[in-house]
Amino acid sequence: MSRTAIVRRAALTASLTLLGGLVTACADAPGTAPVTAESTLAPREVTSRATLIGTAGDTTLHQFTYSPSAAQTERIGAHEIRFPAGAVCDPSTSSYGPGTWDAPCTPLASAITFTVRTWTDAAGHPRVRFSPDVRFVPTQTVTLYLYDKATALDKKYQAFWCPTGSRTCINESLADPSVRTQRDPGTFYLYGRIKHFSGYNVVVDRSGDETAPSDDTSFGM
Secondary structure: OOHHHHHHHHHHHHHHHHHHHHHHHHHHOOOOOOOOHHHHHOOOEEEEEOEEEEEEOOEEEEEEEEOOOOEEEEEEOOEEEEEOOOOEEOOOOOOOOOOOOOOOOOEOOOOEEEEEEEEEOOOOOEEEEEEOOOEEOOOOOEEEEEEOOOOOOOOOEEEEEEOOOOOEEEOHHHOOHHHOOEEEOOOOEEEEEEOEOOEEEEEEOOOOOOEEEOOOOOOOO
């Protein structure tokens, strides 16, 4: 074998050895999990429209199912609710009611179906009621968007919480500014964080009103 051939074979052997070492090092490197087809296609957010199950006058009934495994945006007629993943407290183990909204809870691990009743109150503003009553994991932010073209430009209007079975709606933002209503004049939405489900009503906030009358005479869905 010529000297040139020997040199070429030695160079090839060295190159293959170096390549093998690099492959082994990459395989052993921490924090570099391979990207699989499953992880690439895993849903980051689900957007869907709630199913209409009934109407009567300006009142509508919708249903939707929330799965805690992914973020979800649910459109309910002209309104919208946005959940991050793992946002709902397990209602079988969590507390519920004023004073508990920021308490730690065990997140719900399985899907849950909500029924939503929407209507327009006597003043022409939107009203929504969710069932069942649940609260949300305090470290997660759930946002409710209410479409109200008449009030989206008027800062006097707020979304008050209307407890199930009560004739009074409550301005929770007086005690908790994190749930104060925001507005988007371009889309006519009033929106804000909510920490629990039952009912919400857009009402005029006259210089920091604590409560407003509720027109929900059905006390349920």
